[in-house]
Each structure stands twice: as C-alpha cells, then as structure tokens.
Amino acid sequence: MRTDMARRLGAELVGTALLVLFxxxxxxxxxxxxxxxxxxxxxxxxxxxFAIVVALVIYVFGPVSGAHINPAVTIALAVTRRFPWVEVVPYVVAQLAGAVIGGLLVVATFGTHAVDLGLGATSLGNGVPYWQGMVAEALGTFLLLLAVMGLAVDARAPLGWAGLMIGLAVALEILLIGPQTGGSVNPARTFGPYLTLSMFGGDVAWSQFGVYVVGPLVGGIVAVLLYDLLAPTRPVQRPAMEDSYSPGDPGSAMSAPPETSVGPAEAG
Incomplete structure (x- = not known):
C-alpha cells in the first residue's frame, strides 16, 4: 500500500509540474x-x-492517481466523500511541490529572462478588486469541477472523453476570466510560480494569493454539491475489460485511490 501511495503521489507531483511548465x-x-x-x-x-497539457496529464496519470493536479479538485472530492480525507494533505503537498518544480523548469528553459517576464504568475488585472477576483476564480473553478463531475466521476458519462473535455473546460475559463485574474482556478498553479519568483528575487503578489485559494475552493465545493443535488451519481461495477478510462462513482480514479474503488481503476 505504501508503494502504491508513493506512486500516486509521484504522479500528482509530475503531473502538476508538467501543468506549470507547459x-x-x-x-x-x-x-x-x-x-x-x-x-x-x-x-x-x-x-x-493549458487545455492540451491538462488533457495529456489526465490520460497519462488518471489511471494512477486520478490526475487531480489541483488542490481544489482534491478537496472538493473529499467534501463529497469521493476521496479519503486522510490522503488530502499528502496529495496537496505533492501538487504544491510539483508546481514549484514546474516553475524551476520554466526558469531552466528560458533562463532568468522568464523571471523578468513574471514566470507566468497569475495576478489581478488592472482595477480588478480583490472580491471580484475571488468571484472570477470561483466561477472558473465551478466550471472545471462541473466538467470533472460530469465526465470523470459520473458513471453515465461517455467513455474516453474526460481528459479532452476537462482540458477544454480549463481553456474556456481562461478565455473568460484570464483578463481578470489570469485564470488560475488552481492554488498550486499560482503557488509554484510565486515561490519560484521569490527564489530568484522577482516581484511576487503574495498579498493576492488568497484570491487563488479561497475562490477555487469555494467554486469547486459549490460545483460538486450542486451536481449531486441536480444530477446525483451512482456507483457502477463495470466489466474489467470494458475500458480502463471509464468514469465511475466512487470507483473513479479521480475520486478515490485504486485500492478503495468499487470498479476498475479509471481516469479523470
């Protein structure tokens, strides 16, 4: 079990690093x-x-760890008992560490010139108040978690579409709220570049970090609770040979670790 947990945490770390890098x-x-x-x-x-890297990470690491690569996803799933609370902290730590590694890889790729350009760090747009940034991040994460619930958790979802559609949901929210907040919807995605910038003496808007924590957590939790209210899911036992990327509830790898699932390991 320890080996399996290490493998899943490694997948979360590498997946989040790739998210930040690309x-x-x-x-x-x-x-x-x-x-x-x-x-x-x-x-x-x-x-x-962002859409492409999110989709790739989900398809590659979904069967291993669920490919949360986002503390807001992990916590929202835990709130609805689709992910064990005892594993939330290890997952979040792995995601934050992976995000920092991703930030360092950006510097390794572009040099310190990347620091001068802000390292892709998110910040509020000119004239955007703190509360409005929280609302924007909450709405963007709401969309993301609706996609997760409908395409990676719900057993009624069409097979094989989760990675692509969740990636496109990320692209869609960036197109809407990007000018307002940068479209993070992921505390780790913001934390990684922030800490890396601090390491290299760059300007960091740490005072705005709360926007990228509170907004995504609220939006994600509201999304999963609303989904359960309007379209309650049900656990389904799927044939082992049907499709290793078949969404399920709560057997989905997006929702729970393989050893606690009721069905085959599935991605999301």
Missing part, C-alpha cells in the same frame, strides 16, 4: 514573442496550451 511556461513564451505584451489572441494560445 501552462505557465506558455505565458512566458507568448510574452517573449510579443516583446512583453500579451494580447487577447495570445491568451487564446495560452488557454490552448
């Missing part, structure tokens, strides 16, 4: 090409980069 890293790349300016079309390509 997600936040795409912000640095866009600013590099745009000579420090970020246009809305540029934001579109950033959202696409």
């Amino acid at each position: 997600g936040a890293g795409s912000v640095v790349a866009t600013l590099t090409v745009g000579k420090g300016e970020l246009t809305y079309p540029g934001l579109g390509f950033i959202s696409l980069a």
Whole structure:
C-alpha cells in the first residue's frame, strides 16, 4: 500500500509540474514573442496550451492517481466523500511541490529572462478588486469541477472523453476570466510560480494569493454539491475489460485511490 501511495503521489507531483511548465511556461513564451505584451489572441494560445497539457496529464496519470493536479479538485472530492480525507494533505503537498518544480523548469528553459517576464504568475488585472477576483476564480473553478463531475466521476458519462473535455473546460475559463485574474482556478498553479519568483528575487503578489485559494475552493465545493443535488451519481461495477478510462462513482480514479474503488481503476 505504501508503494502504491508513493506512486500516486509521484504522479500528482509530475503531473502538476508538467501543468506549470507547459501552462505557465506558455505565458512566458507568448510574452517573449510579443516583446512583453500579451494580447487577447495570445491568451487564446495560452488557454490552448493549458487545455492540451491538462488533457495529456489526465490520460497519462488518471489511471494512477486520478490526475487531480489541483488542490481544489482534491478537496472538493473529499467534501463529497469521493476521496479519503486522510490522503488530502499528502496529495496537496505533492501538487504544491510539483508546481514549484514546474516553475524551476520554466526558469531552466528560458533562463532568468522568464523571471523578468513574471514566470507566468497569475495576478489581478488592472482595477480588478480583490472580491471580484475571488468571484472570477470561483466561477472558473465551478466550471472545471462541473466538467470533472460530469465526465470523470459520473458513471453515465461517455467513455474516453474526460481528459479532452476537462482540458477544454480549463481553456474556456481562461478565455473568460484570464483578463481578470489570469485564470488560475488552481492554488498550486499560482503557488509554484510565486515561490519560484521569490527564489530568484522577482516581484511576487503574495498579498493576492488568497484570491487563488479561497475562490477555487469555494467554486469547486459549490460545483460538486450542486451536481449531486441536480444530477446525483451512482456507483457502477463495470466489466474489467470494458475500458480502463471509464468514469465511475466512487470507483473513479479521480475520486478515490485504486485500492478503495468499487470498479476498475479509471481516469479523470
């Protein structure tokens, strides 16, 4: 069991590192090409980069750890007993550590020039008040967790679509709230670049970090509770050979570790 837990935590660490490297890293790349300016079309390509890396991580690591790669996802699933509370802290620690590694890899890729460009760190847009940033992050995470519930947890979901559609949900929320907050919807995605910037002496908006913690947690929890109210899920025992990427409740790997599942290991 310890070996299995280590494997799952490793998957969360690597998955979150990839998210920050290719997600936040795409912000640095866009600013590099745009000579420090970020246009809305540029934001579109950033959202696409996030969508692709999220989808890939879900398809690769979903059967291992559930590919939460986001403390808001882990905690929201725990609130509805789809993930054991005793494993929440280890998962979140692995996600935060992976995000920092991802930030360091961005620096390794672009050099300290990436620090000068902000390392893809999220911050409130000009004139956006703290409370409005929280609302934006809550709404973006609400959309993300609805996608998780409907496509990776619910047994009625079409098989094989979870990774793609969850990735597209991330892209969609960035297109809407990106100008307001950067579209983080993930405390780890914000924490990694923040801490890395601090290591290299960059400017860090730590005072805004609460936006990227409170907003995603509230939005994620509201989404899973509302989904259970409007479209309650049910556990389903699927044939072992049907599809290793078949969503289930609570047997989904997005929801619970393999050893506690009622069905085959599944992704999300």
